[in-house]
Amino acid sequence: MKSYHVNLGAGLSGLTIKEHHMPAPGPAEVLIRVKASSLNYRELMILKGFYPLPVRPDVIPLCDGAGEVVGVGDAVTRVKVGDRVMGQVFPDWVDGPFARDYAAQLGGSLNGMLTEYAVLPENGVLQIPAHLSYEEAAALPCAALTAWNALSGGRGLAAGETVLTLGSGSVSLFALQLAKAAGARVIATTSGEKKAAQLKALGADEVVNYIAQPDWYLAVRELTGGQGVDHVVEVGGAGTAEKSIRSAAIEGEVAVIGSVAGEPSPFNINLIMYGMVHVRPVAIGSKAQFTAMNKVIAVNKIKPVIDRVFHFNDAVAAFRYYMEGPCFGKVVLNHE
The missing domain is CATH 3.90.180.10 (Medium-chain alcohol dehydrogenases, catalytic domain)
Known part of the structure; x- marks a missing residue:
């Protein structure tokens, strides 16, 4: 062999x-x-x-x-x-x-x-x-089990809640599919129209282009009537951590998958406390x-x-x- x-x-x-x-x-x-x-x-x-x-x-x-x-x-x-x-x-x-x-x-x-x-x-x-x-x-x-844990291993995901996924990596795609199966609304971020179409075909309810809208958390909050999302599947690390927190609702959860840049993700403690956001690391x-x-x-x-x-x-x-x-x-x- x-x-x-x-x-x-x-x-x-x-x-x-x-x-x-x-x-x-x-x-x-x-x-x-x-x-x-x-x-x-x-x-x-x-x-x-x-x-x-x-x-x-x-x-x-x-x-x-x-x-x-x-x-x-x-x-x-x-x-x-x-x-x-x-x-x-x-x-x-x-x-x-x-x-x-x-x-x-x-x-x-x-x-x-x-x-x-x-x-x-x-x-x-x-x-x-x-x-x-x-x-x-x-x-x-x-990837799939990480996405499942991110959605269900903390406060749990209920039908009708809103989930934010970042980009089109495998964890994010599985999170989108699993969240839709649970009856959630999914907002996804991506970098271009082709991927936006692919994400919508997979079930995303709204897609935010983070190139066209660098402060994409503002678009996420607008899409949720200013409330923010119930769950964020945070896979971007240092480049997205603060915006993920700003996207979360009061008592919302940010499930941290890791830092794809290989560096610790900076989480602003004031933002976390102000929004009463739950930040939870996920280990598959x-x-x-x-x-x-x-x-x-x-x-x-x-x-x-x-x-x-x-x-x-x-x-x-x-x-x-x-x-x-x-x-x-x-x-x-x-x-x-």
Whole structure:
């Protein structure tokens, strides 16, 4: 079997492919023939050397992946050979709030999914919704679950509330789709007419062009009658943090996904206190949240937005394409 490997800070030139013996599952583990995987911004952070969680040397990258169970350990009872499954980014995080004890993560301190075969703990895999292909399922574990946690993991999202999403990255697109499935109104920001049309086709009720309107929070407040939005899915980091807070309603929630610039996001404490805004960091999500999200995805037949699919053998090209961005949706690797 073959797998790709990287080291923290080694850059794209450090992405190498190696051959290995076929792994065998332990008593509580499953062997998966990986059919597809996908890229997230965390992979670029690892290549650049500023990922905040531990990364093992020569790690197999990518936390997103889906495949078929081809072997099970003696103690495995929840899955069987032939099942279509996805890996969970934090295999030890079953439920409840995030804790240091759950920090082991695929493609970081644990080997990830950019491989032909992977061994995962039985508790770290979930069944793929029946309407999704392997390529579509591989898009869910990181970005979709992060969006779900951003919307439901804090104060919760109720039908009729308003959600603000920023740009057209994968987390924002999943947040748009999941918010609409919950009966929310969605305002999205973007940089041009083409993407505005794509966002509206995906379900956005209003779209604000942040190039044409640099102080886009004013447009957001105007669209909400001066009240502001109930939820902001904040993915922009230093460049958008203050405007996201200014967009939020009193007692609104800003779910912080991270800083895409690799720098801490500056949050103005006076703005937070003046608006009584709840600022909540999001660390992907637990298995319980993943399970709940999958039910919503299955019932509503939600499908991920995929920008482009590369073959497993073209992983370097896939990384380069993703790095050059911006993409509208996920960049996926087909392993078959």
